[in-house]
Amino acid sequence: MFPDTLTHLRRPAYVIEESRLRDNLRLIASVAHEADIEIILAFKAFALWKTFPIFRQYINATTASSLWEARLAKEEFGSPAHTYSPAYTDYEIDEMARCSSHLTFNSLSQLYRLAARARQQNAHLSFGLRINPEYSEVGTALYNPCAPGTRFGVSAGELSNHLSADGDGLFSLVDGFHCHCHCESGADVFERTLVHIEQKFGQWMPRIKWMNFGGGHLMTRKDYDIPHLIHILQGFHRRHPHLRLIMEPGSAFAWQTGELVAQVVDIVEDKGIRTAVLNVSFTCHMPDCLEMPYFPDVRGAAHLNENADTTSLPHTYRLGGNSCLSGDFMGLWQFNHELRPGESIIFEDMIHYTTVKTNMFNGVPHPAIAILHEDGTLQMLREYTYEDYRRRMD
Numbered sequence: 001m002f003p004d005t006l007t008h009l010r011r012p013a014y015v016i017e018e019s020r021l022r023d024n025l026r027l028i029a030s031v032a033h034e035a036d037i038e039i040i041l042a043f044k045a046f047a048l049w050k051t052f053p054i055f056r057q058y059i060n061a062t063t064a065s066s067l068w069e070a071r072l073a074k075e076e077f078g079s080p081a082h083t084y085s086p087a088y089t090d091y092e093i094d095e096m097a098r099c100s101s102h103l104t105f106n107s108l109s110q111l112y113r114l115a116a117r118a119r120q121q122n123a124h125l126s127f128g129l130r131i132n133p134e135y136s137e138v139g140t141a142l143y144n145p146c147a148p149g150t151r152f153g154v155s156a157g158e159l160s161n162h163l164s165a166d167g168d169g170l171f172s173l174v175d176g177f178h179c180h181c182h183c184e185s186g187a188d189v190f191e192r193t194l195v196h197i198e199q200k201f202g203q204w205m206p207r208i209k210w211m212n213f214g215g216g217h218l219m220t221r222k223d224y225d226i227p228h229l230i231h232i233l234q235g236f237h238r239r240h241p242h243l244r245l246i247m248e249p250g251s252a253f254a255w256q257t258g259e260l261v262a263q264v265v266d267i268v269e270d271k272g273i274r275t276a277v278l279n280v281s282f283t284c285h286m287p288d289c290l291e292m293p294y295f296p297d298v299r300g301a302a303h304l305n306e307n308a309d310t311t312s313l314p315h316t317y318r319l320g321g322n323s324c325l326s327g328d329f330m331g332l333w334q335f336n337h338e339l340r341p342g343e344s345i346i347f348e349d350m351i352h353y354t355t356v357k358t359n360m361f362n363g364v365p366h367p368a369i370a371i372l373h374e375d376g377t378l379q380m381l382r383e384y385t386y387e388d389y390r391r392r393m394d
Helices: 004-009 018-035 049-055 067-077 093-098 108-121 156-166 187-207 226-239 287-291 387-390
Strands: 011-018 062-064 081-084 099-107 126-132 174-178 211-212 244-247 260-271 272-279 301-304 315-320 329-335 344-347 368-372 378-380
Touching: 004 344, 018 049, 018 226, 049 067, 062 067, 067 081, 067 093, 093 099, 093 108, 099 108, 099 211, 108 126, 108 156, 126 187, 126 211, 156 187, 174 187, 187 226, 187 287, 211 378, 226 244
Parallel strands: 011 368, 062 081, 081 099, 099 126, 126 174, 174 211, 211 244, 272 315
Antiparallel strands: 011 260, 260 272, 260 344, 301 329, 315 329, 368 378
16 A cells, blocks of 8 residues: 555545455455355446456456446456346347356246347357345345345245246256345355255255355455355355356455545535535445445544534534535544645545446546556546546437
């Protein structure tokens, strides 16, 4: 880490640190080797394609949830995608099939309606079916794919009812099951979830070739129990030795790999609350902070309870974005000095999900995207202009 490099920036930028990224990739590659599984990158959390040459040194494939992600996999990563979408369309399925090695269907109706057509485009496709174990420990409803009424996957009951009339038809098409029900979860959560998966779907596992456990396995978090994860996967291998196992985390690859660097533009005050207005926006550039919600870590500042008596605490500020959305602000922080316009505010861990979910609401410019190389040089990978905003309205 080269701290002066970031504080000297004068415009907003996401900065991914190569050394941290490689640390994550080495750990993930070691887990894949020890557990004898394939771990692939989920674009929904990280799709910065100019870093793909680094990724290709450690992993061989990626996962896509849309046609454009599937194209990115084939055209920029250099290998076809493991693709899943909750809704394949008639006007995209052909090209999606050509860009994929695996195509997982969300429902039986989509499988039977589109599988033959997809096979015509790519004879080597391996078809999967998303299953719903009806169990998830994801606490935030917005991110829980197994909540009652979910639109994701086929339950064991639905599958059993179908197979009683289907005979062997389904398994003449389907090679694998795909299950995604985690979000930044630990190995202990995976272990408990796996009990439900095997109880509900174990009877059909002898008839498939691969099992994809999806994403949300945050194996690069400091407190993640890597040995236990490997133990769990090795045990699953012993019970189902014929199955090829796949995981497709997104956050784990880019976890704690970089920052969003912003600058203070102004200090305003109302009803005793001082707000440092920044040249970035929470709703545009850090949307998960408002959606999930969660408080980001701010370098050199301590987060305070919203009910804190700020009159007795020096150097306390609410951080405000530069859009016209009234709720574009976040929390209260105490700094160790008086903030001044022009100084940098550094939001930690702002690479995963954030960079793929930014928007141009209000015409607020995107921060630049940069990579801090291991030798300390900062390379700007992309800077955005008015034309990028204008073309969105063409």
